Amino acid sequence: MKTPLCILAALTLAVAAAPVHATLNVLACEPEWGALVSEIAGDKAKVYVATTAQQDPHHVQARPALIARARSADLLVCTGAELEVGWLPLLLSKGANPSIQVGQPGYFEAARQVTLLELPRALDRSLGDVHAAGNPHIQLDPRNIAKVADALAERMAQIAPADAETFRARNRDFQSRWQTAIKRWEAQAAPLQEMPIVVYHKNVSYLENWLGLKEIGTLEPLPGIPPTPSHLAELIAKLRADPARAIIYAAYQSPQAAEFVSAQSKVPAVMIPFTVGGSDRAKDLFGLFDDTISRLLDAQK
Amino acid sequence: MRRTTIAALVLHALLCAAPAARAASDDELAQIRKQIEDLKATYERRIQALEDRLKQAESASKQASEAADKAEAAAQSAESAATKATGRPQAANAFNPAISLILQGQYGWVNPDPDTYRIQGFIPPSSDLAVGARGFNLGESELVITAGVDPYFTGRLVAALTPDNEAEVEEAFAQTTRLPYGFTLRAGRWRSAIGYQNEQHPHAWDFVDAPLPYQAFFGGSYLAQGIQARWVAPTDLYLELGFEGGQGLTFPGTQNNTSGFTANSFFAKIGGDIGVSYAWLAGLSQVRASPKDRTFDDIDSAGGLVTNSFSGDSTTTIADFVLKWAPNGNPAERNFKFQTEYFWRSEDGTATFDQFGTSNVVPGPLSAAYSSRQSGWYAQAVYQFVPRWRAGLRYDRLNSGAVTNQLASGLGLSAADFPLLASYNPSRIAAMVDFSPTEFSRLRFQAMKDDIADGVTGYQYWLQYIMSIGPHGAHQF
Numbered sequence: 001m002k003t004p005l006c007i008l009a010a011l012t013l014a015v016a017a018a019p020v021h022a023t024l025n026v027l028a029c030e031p032e033w034g035a036l037v038s039e040i041a042g043d044k045a046k047v048y049v050a051t052t053a054q055q056d057p058h059h060v061q062a063r064p065a066l067i068a069r070a071r072s073a074d075l076l077v078c079t080g081a082e083l084e085v086g087w088l089p090l091l092l093s094k095g096a097n098p099s100i101q102v103g104q105p106g107y108f109e110a111a112r113q114v115t116l117l118e119l120p121r122a123l124d125r126s127l128g129d130v131h132a133a134g135n136p137h138i139q140l141d142p143r144n145i146a147k148v149a150d151a152l153a154e155r156m157a158q159i160a161p162a163d164a165e166t167f168r169a170r171n172r173d174f175q176s177r178w179q180t181a182i183k184r185w186e187a188q189a190a191p192l193q194e195m196p197i198v199v200y201h202k203n204v205s206y207l208e209n210w211l212g213l214k215e216i217g218t219l220e221p222l223p224g225i226p227p228t229p230s231h232l233a234e235l236i237a238k239l240r241a242d243p244a245r246a247i248i249y250a251a252y253q254s255p256q257a258a259e260f261v262s263a264q265s266k267v268p269a270v271m272i273p274f275t276v277g278g279s280d281r282a283k284d285l286f287g288l289f290d291d292t293i294s295r296l297l298d299a300q301k
Numbered sequence: 302m303r304r305t306t307i308a309a310l311v312l313h314a315l316l317c318a319a320p321a322a323r324a325a326s327d328d329e330l331a332q333i334r335k336q337i338e339d340l341k342a343t344y345e346r347r348i349q350a351l352e353d354r355l356k357q358a359e360s361a362s363k364q365a366s367e368a369a370d371k372a373e374a375a376a377q378s379a380e381s382a383a384t385k386a387t388g389r390p391q392a393a394n395a396f397n398p399a400i401s402l403i404l405q406g407q408y409g410w411v412n413p414d415p416d417t418y419r420i421q422g423f424i425p426p427s428s429d430l431a432v433g434a435r436g437f438n439l440g441e442s443e444l445v446i447t448a449g450v451d452p453y454f455t456g457r458l459v460a461a462l463t464p465d466n467e468a469e470v471e472e473a474f475a476q477t478t479r480l481p482y483g484f485t486l487r488a489g490r491w492r493s494a495i496g497y498q499n500e501q502h503p504h505a506w507d508f509v510d511a512p513l514p515y516q517a518f519f520g521g522s523y524l525a526q527g528i529q530a531r532w533v534a535p536t537d538l539y540l541e542l543g544f545e546g547g548q549g550l551t552f553p554g555t556q557n558n559t560s561g562f563t564a565n566s567f568f569a570k571i572g573g574d575i576g577v578s579y580a581w582l583a584g585l586s587q588v589r590a591s592p593k594d595r596t597f598d599d600i601d602s603a604g605g606l607v608t609n610s611f612s613g614d615s616t617t618t619i620a621d622f623v624l625k626w627a628p629n630g631n632p633a634e635r636n637f638k639f640q641t642e643y644f645w646r647s648e649d650g651t652a653t654f655d656q657f658g659t660s661n662v663v664p665g666p667l668s669a670a671y672s673s674r675q676s677g678w679y680a681q682a683v684y685q686f687v688p689r690w691r692a693g694l695r696y697d698r699l700n701s702g703a704v705t706n707q708l709a710s711g712l713g714l715s716a717a718d719f720p721l722l723a724s725y726n727p728s729r730i731a732a733m734v735d736f737s738p739t740e741f742s743r744l745r746f747q748a749m750k751d752d753i754a755d756g757v758t759g760y761q762y763w764l765q766y767i768m769s770i771g772p773h774g775a776h777q778f
Contacts, residue, residue, distance in 0.1 A: 096483045
């Protein structure tokens with residue numbers, strides 16, 4: 001018993017004596033927030049992204065690698081609104097890092113900065129895996145990204161005051177490029193107004209809301225329930241009578257159900273990158289929207 | 302003289318001027334009056350105009366202020382909507398803890414009779430072995446209540462309602478949240494962090510029951526009671542060290558009525574990712590207990606039920622390894638999990654035969670030296686081949702190893718008086734398929750063939766349901 005305690009004590013001293021990190025250590029839950037932190041911080045932050053665009057953010061596990069990153073993060077940037085409910089609480093409790101606990105400056109939820117859509121009227125799991133706080137997939141409306149960027153830059157300035165001016169200046173620069181890009185995207189996407197679409201999961205709602213797309217069905221019978229044959233049959237019948245222009249699924253979702261419905265209903269299945277890294281063109285936040293809009297325009301033609 | 306003249310002149314001028322003014326007054330006054338009246342009229346008009354404008358301005362400002370009020374109200378409602386949207390608590394009951402409930406049950410075909418279920422070669426845990434009864438069984442219903450106490454602590458209670466209508470405290474602990482340098486302290490009772498599966502609740506297991514080594518060495522799972530200290534290293538590779546110390550609560554320890562530390566454990570865990578598709582975790586842990594009069598029942602050579610006991614030191618060491626795979630690290634569609642643990646136990650002390658003096662062979666109690674060096678392991682693999690469906694295989698193996706039981710030599714007793722301790726290497730194989738409609742429900746079928754005692758081959762088939770109600774469960778690794 002004495003030996004392990006001695007080792008613990010020695011390790012504690014070693015850690016206490018270790019020099020403080022010069023740059024901001026950021027753990028981003030999803031790639032879009034990792035990309036946003038990089039836009040604002042440049043080389044003033046070391047960013048580790050917990051998930052990739054090929055991973056369903058609902059179904060991630062609290063892997064050892066993530067616990068280790070939570071341990072040494074100065075700032076946690078996550079979507080919130082229960083998107084990471086299955087794994088973030090475990091990272092917080094197992095990571096044993098007081099500075100990123102809920103309510104601390106090191107805990108940043110993007111969903112808190114925007115108005116959430118689709119607030120559930122009733123909370124009952126018989127309605128599927130509903131998110132009590134509203135739809136958490138906020139990143140496909142670029143106006144949300146702008147709001148999050150402002151709040152994030154201020155939060156980063158608060159945590160690393162030495163680099164505060166860098167963060168603010170880079171954010172101003174990002175905002176001006178972003179607003180120009182939004183105007184460009186809105187002009188490009190004008191033909192998409194009222195375009196009827198089918199989605200896999202209700203994770204495209206903010207894009208629909210921004211561009212005026214009209215969602216007429218989902219591949220999932222209920223949120224979080226994988227597509228069932230009976231539901232797909234109903235959907236195909238509906239699409240034959242009242243066709244959509246695209247069946248949209250995210251890069252992390254299996255194309256099987258979308259392609260099946262597409263083959264049966266002659267409505268094209270369209271993969272969207274959904275987040276940074278979801279396609280070759282979606283290398284950063286600008287590429288994410290460039291690619292998403294051009295894929296939708298291709299389907300519209 | 303000149304002064305007089307000047308004065309006269311001035312006087313004259315003054316006197317003459319007055320009548321001249323008086324003479325001008327009639328015409329001019331009228332003019333002036335008219336001018337004044339004009340002026341007055343003009344002013345009145347202008348005042349009227351000003352008044353009108355004031356009135357307009359006033360009404361405009363009223364409208365403006367009404368508009369402002371409306372805007373404010375709109376802002377407030379927007380804010381309250383935003384408040385709702387962001388899920389900020391609205392009422393005092395938002396401080397209620399998260400409460401979840403796990404409902405479990407199974408239907409079993411078990412042969413031979415589950416009452417005769419004994420793992421040969423191993424001193425059995427005092428509690429019942431984890432094999433379910435035949436037919437319809439209710440599993441343990443677990444009630445989990447958890448919440449932050451304040452900025453410094455969180456608390457958690459796991460109450461198990463057993464099918465025998467008993468309520469058990471499975472876990473009840475408070476834990477720190479704000480200690481620096483990666484430390485966490487905990488006090489209370491909890492599922493010990495030793496091994497891999499031990500910390501997981503039965504509803505999170507991949508098979509209906511615990512692997513054979515867990516049953517033989519810990520009676521299913523090992524609970525710790527006392528204090529726990531954990532430390533996570535500030536490295537990119539996950540490394541965690543921990544110590545648990547306190548009162549022996551479950552097998553292999555006993556509650557000894559002392560104020561010292563009678564059961565302690567140490568653990569070290571290390572893990573990380575290999576590329577994006579693989580993640581691994583390895584651990585090494587040890588439980589050191591000092592059981593006192595740890596009783597177990599056996600049947601002596603005359604066929605009588607006797608209660609024996611063990612007192613001494615028991616040290617169990619566990620090495621565990623878990624590897625998970627999912628295409629692109631996305632387990633939603635397909636995933637694979639491999640898990641194995643190796644157990645090695647040494648016990649040194651005194652064994653007592655027939656604690657209550659009921660034996661017809663030699664009435665006890667009789668005590669003599671006892672020591673054992675025993676081991677066991679299991680390996681299991683579970684594959685989710687399509688969403689919702691998983692299949693798994695598990696192989697369990699125990700090695701009764703070297704046992705020195707001085708009671709069985711001399712003192713009028715023989716090995717036949719300790720049939721449970723007769724050397725044997727039990728093994729078991731299990732296969733399962735489960736279907737999880739959502740993350741909150743799971744239905745499972747499991748088939749097992751066991752060879753846990755000399756000349757006894759057992760078959761078990763289980764149909765099981767596991768349902769969770771309440772907050773979203775944790776995706777443990």
